[in-house]
Each structure stands twice: as structure tokens, then as C-alpha cells.
Amino acid sequence: MYAYIKGELVSLNEDHVVLDVSGVGYEIFCPNPYRFQKEIDQQIKIHTYLHVREDAQILYGFKEQEEKEIFKKLLNVSGIGPKNALNIVGQTSAHDFAMAIENEDDQYLTKFPGVGKKTARQMILDLKGKVSEWMNSQISQPVGEVVTTPAGDVYFDEAVEALKALGYSSREIKGISNQLKASEAQSTDDVVKKGLQLLMR
Known part of the structure; x- marks a missing residue:
């Protein structure tokens, strides 16, 4: 029904983004919302799929x-x-x-x-x-190996920006940075979740 939606990216959340289209906010669930971190407050296009079930209609969105x-x-x-x-x-x-x-x-x-x-x-x-x-298609990682490397340079920087967007200070994030860099992660989202767990202790 919706091939894509183009609008202003107004917020990022743990499992979804919100796109403002002419004053209507579309909640779109994504594989990793923080991939859109650098496009906050900008006009973007998200490829969408509307999943309909008896009790809900849910929009899923993808960068590619x-x-x-x-x-x-x-x-x-x-x-x-x-x-x-x-x-x-x-x-x-x-x-x-x-x-x-x-x-x-x-x-x-x-x-x-x-x-x-x-x-x-x-x-x-x-x-x-x-x-x-x-x-x-473009190769991103060896077959048979789902990404489970330390967050390090791969996800850490994006996770820091996401935590800042959620209201945490650089000082607070710095206090947990070593633990985040050492964590096993499969996505930026995993690092953000780990960060939230540490910051809420």
C-alpha cells in the first residue's frame, strides 16, 4: 500500500522512527533506527511495508x-x-x-x-x-559470520550520538565508554541498549 514515505525525520527511538509528513507523524519500525541519526530534522525517504493483522496495522521501514x-x-x-x-x-x-x-x-x-x-x-x-x-549485490561481511565483533569503531560513535539524542551528557557517556567498546554487539542498537542499561543503574 505504501511503497515509500518521504518526510522530515523528527525523532529516533529504540525500535522506530517518526516521520512528519505535512503535519502527520508516521511511526515506522526499522531494523536499526539509529542508522538515520545523521538525518535527524532532514527530509528523508524510507521504503515502507504495511503489515496488517487483526488487531493492528504496523508500518515497517528500510533505508534500502x-x-x-x-x-x-x-x-x-x-x-x-x-x-x-x-x-x-x-x-x-x-x-x-x-x-x-x-x-x-x-x-x-x-x-x-x-x-x-x-x-x-x-x-x-x-x-x-x-x-x-x-x-x-555488494558484499558486507563473510558468509557464515554474523557480526559479533566488539563495538569499537564499528558501532560506538553512532551509539554515542544516539545516547546524546536521548538526553545523556558527554560526561555520563564517557563514564561507560570502556564498557561499551568492549561489548559484543551485532548493531548500533545493541550498543545503545547496553548503554541505557549502564546509565540507568
Whole structure:
């Protein structure tokens, strides 16, 4: 229904962003909202998918069209819901995902939260042959290796900006910086969550 939404990015939250379009605020759930940190108060375009169920209509948004396409295909897999699909999209690339499916690499797929061996096999069964076009997409990380490196330079700077946007001072953040840099993380969102846990103690 909504191919994309273009508007002013007015706020970032742990699991969603708010886009102002002519005075209407659209709440859009994203794989990693803090990827949009540098575009706060700017006009941006988010590729969207409206998920309709009996008790709710939820907008999901993506920075790239390929991410949206992966999400849609994952929703067609038995046992994968929107939350799991969003987690997977936020932790892989189109290339790596396609390679894992086409090579039947269930070891790679089971590294995603909420994906066991049975679900991984179901993903391969349902999607093999349907994602091969992405095998030539830009490579972001080696197949079979979901990002679990220390936050360090990869996520730390973005996480700091996100924590500042949430109202924390540079002094407060500096006090937990060593713990954040040493943390195992799969996204900026993970580092932000860790930071919030430490700051709220």
C-alpha cells in the first residue's frame, strides 16, 4: 500500500522512527533506527511495508529497497514473523543472505536470534531459487559470520550520538565508554541498549 514515505525525520527511538509528513507523524519500525541519526530534522525517504493483522496495522521501514525485499520474502516463510524478519534484515546483507540460502548454509542462518535449525531449513526450502539475484549485490561481511565483533569503531560513535539524542551528557557517556567498546554487539542498537542499561543503574 505504501511503497515509500518521504518526510522530515523528527525523532529516533529504540525500535522506530517518526516521520512528519505535512503535519502527520508516521511511526515506522526499522531494523536499526539509529542508522538515520545523521538525518535527524532532514527530509528523508524510507521504503515502507504495511503489515496488517487483526488487531493492528504496523508500518515497517528500510533505508534500502533490497532490505525491504528481504523482509517481504521472509514473511512468506512459515515460522517467521515480522519481529524475526526485522532482526534478520538488520544483521545481514542481501548478498550474504542470498549466498546462505542458495548454498543451504543453515549454520549461518541459525546465528540469527530466534532462528533454530528447523526454521533455517524452512527458510532454505521456501526461498532457494528466489533470492539468487542478490548474490551479485555488494558484499558486507563473510558468509557464515554474523557480526559479533566488539563495538569499537564499528558501532560506538553512532551509539554515542544516539545516547546524546536521548538526553545523556558527554560526561555520563564517557563514564561507560570502556564498557561499551568492549561489548559484543551485532548493531548500533545493541550498543545503545547496553548503554541505557549502564546509565540507568
